[in-house]
Amino acid sequence: MRIAIGGDKAGESLASLIAAHLQATTLHTIVDMSHLEDNQPELYSELSERVGLAITEGNFDRGILCCGTGIGVCISANKIPGIRAALTHDTYSAERAALSNNAQIITMGARVIGPELAKSIVDAWLARSFDPSGPSAGNVAGIETLSRKYSEHHLPTPSC
Template identity: 45%
Template sequence: MRIAVGADHNAFDLKESVKAYITSLGHEVVDYGCYSKDEIDYPGVAFKVAGEINNGTVERGILFCGTGIGMAIAANKVPGIRAAQCHDVYSAERAQLSNNAQIITMGAKVIGEEAAKKVAKAYLNVTFQGGNSARKIDQIMEKESENLIQGANAGC
């Protein structure tokens, strides 16, 4: 699988460690930054990864910041994206199995390196199967579509 990773400066070290681990699992990793501990704002990284998922360049993404919250909020602003903050294996599995999340996020100030690797592996080892969850995701995506249409028509 082709996996996008991205981080802000708070999570640079964690991203680098998890990136190497994902590669060792046999996945191709595409790094969308940051590339040092120099301070950057996380929204741009989240938007880039989400956009690359939408255009099919990568299949899934893992984003890192201080808490994982900001990256999740930012990625979820991109239409069509479902990003879930995950700091445990069960949540990571359910993000994919129940929510078909294309992105998970983690916080470097919240989770340790070894736990982050386990979370990433759990997320990447499962595939959305549909079932009852597909109906719920369809409802979420329909609402997103309605909101986009309403927003586009607001200026009329």
């Protein structure tokens, strides 16, 4: 499996720790996409877009994104049509992200969870795979329908 990992300024250390863990314990191909070549600061939306597009374009199978809370990268990744990203802060939600939601990306908050729990979350997620004929297939198909429906429309940006 090919896995893209990325962390913004707040999540970079957790992303690096996860990448090292996976490189030491699995045979997966791991690529850290935390930085652009010029190492300039960027928004977590840009990082999420880079990882999400790498998955939708077929260059990677799954992705892991980290920021301070995991929320910003999750929201950003879910804006990319075809991506299902899940915020995970425990092993059960990580398992369900794979089994029930076919999430290609999980997100975590470096300010929310510790390193050992993060490793366990990633391991739990990677140990599971979605069954396209299973009980959650209809829900995932519904998510895909919404993704296609609203990616075709340019909706006005809500004002705050």
